[in-house]
Amino acid sequence: MTNGKTGVPLYRDDIAPGDERADGREIAEGVRGYLVGLGLSVLATAVAFFLPGTSLVWQPSIPAALIVLAITQMGVHIVFFLHITTRPDSVNNVMALMFGVFIVFVLIVGSVWIMSNLNHNMIPMERLMHTHR
Amino acid sequence: MSIAGTDLGFTDSAVADAPVAVHAERSVASRRIVTAFGFWVFLLSDVVMFSAFFATYVVLVDMTAGGPSGKDVFNLSIVALETGCLLLSSFTCGMASLGARARDDVWYYGGMIATAVLGAAFLLLELRDFTTMIAQGAGPTRSAFLSGYFALVGCHGLHVTMGVLFLLTMIAQVYAKGYRADILRRILCFALFWHTLDIIWVGIFTVVYLLGVAQ
Numbered sequence: 001m002t003n004g005k006t007g008v009p010l011y012r013d014d015i016a017p018g019d020e021r022a023d024g025r026e027i028a029e030g031v032r033g034y035l036v037g038l039g040l041s042v043l044a045t046a047v048a049f050f051l052p053g054t055s056l057v058w059q060p061s062i063p064a065a066l067i068v069l070a071i072t073q074m075g076v077h078i079v080f081f082l083h084i085t086t087r088p089d090s091v092n093n094v095m096a097l098m099f100g101v102f103i104v105f106v107l108i109v110g111s112v113w114i115m116s117n118l119n120h121n122m123i124p125m126e127r128l129m130h131t132h133r
Numbered sequence: 134m135s136i137a138g139t140d141l142g143f144t145d146s147a148v149a150d151a152p153v154a155v156h157a158e159r160s161v162a163s164r165r166i167v168t169a170f171g172f173w174v175f176l177l178s179d180v181v182m183f184s185a186f187f188a189t190y191v192v193l194v195d196m197t198a199g200g201p202s203g204k205d206v207f208n209l210s211i212v213a214l215e216t217g218c219l220l221l222s223s224f225t226c227g228m229a230s231l232g233a234r235a236r237d238d239v240w241y242y243g244g245m246i247a248t249a250v251l252g253a254a255f256l257l258l259e260l261r262d263f264t265t266m267i268a269q270g271a272g273p274t275r276s277a278f279l280s281g282y283f284a285l286v287g288c289h290g291l292h293v294t295m296g297v298l299f300l301l302t303m304i305a306q307v308y309a310k311g312y313r314a315d316i317l318r319r320i321l322c323f324a325l326f327w328h329t330l331d332i333i334w335v336g337i338f339t340v341v342y343l344l345g346v347a348q
Contacts, residue, residue: 017169019169037227045216048338066339077223
């Protein structure tokens with residue numbers, strides 16, 4: 001469908017979060033997307049659960065690797081299960097998601113930063129009790 | 134708009150039938166989009182709430198007050214089982230969504246019942262884990278670390294409980310009223326809710342359990 005005056009294609013409507021454009025598709029074709037998502041998630045989960053107990057990798061790298069795997073898996077879930085994609089018809093859903101991710105980032109990183117700074121600057125507990133005696 | 138020969142409620146029939154200009158028609162989103170987008174915004178606010186619990190937990194994780202740390206009380210094999218249950222249930226929830234889309238009873242009811250069973254299995258495993266910890270003297274009152282742990286993981290567990298109730302309601306509504314456009318909108322909201330809970334669980338098993346044991 002195109003705009004009569006300009007010939008620019010119109011996105012007739014946006015897509016609801018969770019929906020997939022599926023004109024004329026059968027169930028079996030929808031299943032494939034979920035199977036890809038399940039496969040990737042199982043892979044990421046298996047690697048993540050394997051990491052803490054192994055001595056095969058450099059130990060200090062494990063926390064960073066676990067966090068990267070978790071973010072990857074969240075991305076897989078968002079694309080293959082929630083169907084939030086970068087297509088133009090999904091832009092409102094992505095904007096809401098980006099705002100949510102921003103708030104989550106500020107909240108977690110800000111809390112950890114401020115609290116570790118406070119812990120660092122706090123008088124050791126023994127000396128604090130001594131001064132108040 | 135018809136997809137695979139079925140009207141999914143993508144367009145409001147009252148809007149679609151009205152003789153309006155193309156741009157006016159474009160400016161009115163269908164009820165399916167409005168409902169799902171509103172629910173999506175609610176879910177994101179729920180995620181923001183969870184992030185506050187995550188921040189609390191991460192800040193308190195070393196405050197064990199001489200009590201057990203995560204390494205002492207976490208059982209990774211049970212957590213792996215819980216993770217498997219939730220991950221598979223996300224997949225079966227997707228199958229139920231496809232079934233509802235195609236108005237196929239076998240896929241819809243099959244997917245929903247499998248999701249309910251896996252969700253209940255997750256809750257039973259988590260409940261057993263909690264009672265074992267409390268019996269060992271590692272309850273939420275033992276230390277700030279354990280308060281933060283039970284608040285975060287317990288809040289997710291409560292959400293899964295609500296999700297299972299939501300799920301059973303949707304089975305009953307399709308059984309009683311059929312695949313009506315309003316029921317299909319609720320099924321879409323349920324699917325969004327369930328998949329989002331699985332995403333939050335990915336954060337929990339990584340931040341709480343795996344990082345807790347790795348450190």
